[in-house]
Structures are given as C-alpha cells and as structure tokens.
Amino acid sequence: MTFSIAGRCSRTGMLGAVVATSSMAVGSRCCWAEPGVGAVLTQHRTDPRLGPMILEELKGGASPQAIIDGLEKRDSNLAWRQLAVLAADGTGAFFNGARIVSVAKGRIGRNCVAAGNILRNVAVVDAIVEAFEENEDVELAERLVRAIEAGDAAGGELKQLKSAGLLVVHRESFPYVDLRVDLNSQPLVELRFLWELYQPQAAAYVVRAVDPDQAPGPA
Structure with missing residues (x-):
C-alpha cells in the first residue's frame, strides 16, 4: 500500500527517496539513504532491517x-516484500514479491527506480519515473516531490494516503533533507508545504553544522 521512488542527481551526486502510503509514519520505516552509497526503499509488509542491510552491501x-538476488536465496520472507535499490552510480533494481497480490509494479529509469503496490493502476509508477526524468534541471528533493505528486495524480494508491517521507543525502553523515508527514489527510500536500518552507534554509543548516563561523543569521 505504498508508492515511492529512489533517485540520484548526476550533477551533485545527491541521493534520496520519497514515499507515500495509506498507513502512518512511512518515512521512519521505508526510506534509507547514505551519501556516496545509495538509496533504498523497502515496502509491503515492511522489514526496516532490510534498508541498512542493503546499504551495507x-x-x-x-x-x-x-x-536482491542474494536476498531471494536466503530470506524466506522476501516474497512478502517490495524493494527498490539505487546505487551511487545511478544503477537500480527492484523486486516484487510473489505474495503481493495487489496491482504492483517496479520500473528502473535514468538515475532512478520506482515501485508501488495496492495501486489504482500500473501507470502510477510510470508517471513517477517519467516526472523524475523530465525534471533534471531542478534540485533532487524537488524532483522527488514532483515525481511522487505525478504518481498521485496518475491514480495513486487504492486507499486514502495518510503519510509521506522525503529523504535526501549529500556529502555529510546527516541528511540534507529529512521531512516526514506521519499522519495527515493530505500528506503529499503537507509534504510540499514542508519542503517549500525548508528549501530556502537547507544549505544554511549544513553550513551551521560544518562551518558555524560562516553561517548566516544569529542562530
């Protein structure tokens, strides 16, 4: 009951993911990313352990x-899962478990991989990938938000959305962006609102951490 995309910016090397679902607090359970390593989405009867495990590999x-091939051989529960994995070089792979009985799809795009389950139609995943590819001139977080919005506009999930999460990493050990809507009747509208508030300050928050003498403002 989730649709999502992991993406990479070829200009900056940023990596990230965005996800929306009809259960609460999806951002804390499904999105994983590490600078210079990759981004991972684990969904459908989610096992949050898979995110860090895949990043380590x-x-x-x-x-x-x-x-993914290795997990299929050794994880007897993988048939319940849906995965999207993106490496730092932009190569991706997805997995749709055999025990997913709803409308589900994965698709690899240019510097991205998207996946969804319990969808109204498979065009949702296509719309996500195509929107991401069409917005190469904007920063990664904005591209990801536009992509998930396009998926919602194409039909989204069968159930009412309740939560969303946006995660982007760059050079530092901490995220460049980590925004979550844990429970809201319009989580993608709220995520857009949060991102537009956060975006003007995103770079400044990094400067405050790594070079506070050069940080703008009194705080």
Missing part, C-alpha cells in the same frame, strides 16, 4: 541486482 561493492 552496496558499500561493499555489490550491485543492486546482485543484492
């Missing part, structure tokens, strides 16, 4: 498809 040099 990416860090060790395994490809997204090889990681």
